Amino acid sequence: MSIVIVGTVAFDSVETPSGKADNVLGGSATYAAYSASFFTPVQLVSVVGDDFPAAEISAFNERGIDTEGLEIQAGGATFRWQGYYGDDLNAAQTLATDLNVLETFDPKLPAAYQSAPYLFLGNFDPSLQLKAIRQMRTRPQLIILDTMNLWIDIKRDDLITTISEVDMVILNDGEAKALTGESNLVRAAALIKGWGPRIVIIKKGEHGALLFDEHGVFAAPAYPLEEVFDPTGAGDSFAGGLVGYLARCEGSAGDNLRKAVVYGSVMASFNVEDFTLNRFRRLTEAEIEARFAQFQQLARF
């Protein structure tokens, strides 16, 4: 089943303790789409400038990512982000943000996308996330929302409005606490569920993730990596793998959702092994299945 992914496409310049990369492909929708594409066809909604390389569009298409919804703004420049990671690889430090074409981004879902069964709203402005929801002709089986502290800080009310319309919220532990004002994650998840979503997933970086749904709590392990090369896009890759797997299974019934969280963790664990999309560009399905088996080995008792 195909999945619509809405979010940002960017050029990143990033420095980590392991090295640096300049003007490389990034953005929440890019990472999520690449990650999801290992499981299911993807329909991408985003905006770039006409500085965006045709080769990258071809690369999207070769991965089964439809780009009819990728608006190319004539005369515009693609969104750019510059940042670095210190010893705390969980927290990116932003050095510069050039919104460029993102400043006037107004997501438009092509007609062919408007009855997709899965809609993933990558991290961007919650008012625009809501606009994307409104463009669906039929209510998707599952609407999944990702966010970040920027929106909690400056658009909390809009964010809560959008959250009330989705089925699943994915956010990290710091964001869950900031959004709810609750220091305890169990209570934070309960509060968010009170606003509407039936599923809340709280990412805890190197400590794994917690899934709260109608069946209770699932504590997903994280893969203990000896080295994290570049954490950029880890959260988006997690979300992309998760929703991609759900779309492939055609639903979140039974244990699918738990397995989806683990596949999300698998994809994030690959993504951080190299800069930009480098690891995904050479990743195989056999590697994904092998790492999933390692997660099973890691957690069994």
Added chain:
Amino acid sequence: MSIVIVGTVAFDSVETPSGKADNVLGGSATYAAYSASFFTPVQLVSVVGDDFPAAEISAFNERGIDTEGLEIQAGGATFRWQGYYGDDLNAAQTLATDLNVLETFDPKLPAAYQSAPYLFLGNFDPSLQLKAIRQMRTRPQLIILDTMNLWIDIKRDDLITTISEVDMVILNDGEAKALTGESNLVRAAALIKGWGPRIVIIKKGEHGALLFDEHGVFAAPAYPLEEVFDPTGAGDSFAGGLVGYLARCEGSAGDNLRKAVVYGSVMASFNVEDFTLNRFRRLTEAEIEARFAQFQQLARF
């Protein structure tokens, strides 16, 4: 199989966001012994003053905790600790420490203890931990060491010497990093294993625990509690449940060690539900098994 537990017995005065308790029973050996006693007979080695209530000694004995090794120093006062927890329930703030009889503590293992198959060295001075090891007539099947940052700060060399003589080290993530100078836990565990122990367990508080042994890594989940009443003794309860379960199973073969880590987590999750030993005093085996099943439910996928 019986287990010798060496460590401190104390009176604690503690305040947490949930309440306070004055002059209540505490200490690393106390928590570990109570926790282990649900699984196996315990032989306790520690020291108290003659202010220690006979009723508490009877309570130890009723739980199957032998107190022949509990020295009662005439004219001495029992070790006292006063502290509090702020919003960060992972870090105790010490207000006062009165070592009293602990100042001259020199652990003496009764003859009946000296061929026990399991020896647990609770958190105290690493030189004294070594002295306890030296008193064993036959090499125990398993020697387990717990520690804390105080000893890493002031007695690092002695600690590493003692670590080199044990089979298993239990410490928390901050301690593992401080002891090894490694910010990555996988590399920190490998360094500690290089000093001698074949098993390293790193506790991560609300994020569970990592077990590193010859079979690889096990990521144990933590029970997502809505409220932590008093974290005092959580680490000791974890260790006590872990070694108690191993002693009951007569070894760390196969999956016993993974299950032991989970039983340790089960015992810690009960302990934090009330002040001092209150929860353990009313805990039943049926409750322990029910929570173990909840951990299985929490982690399966």
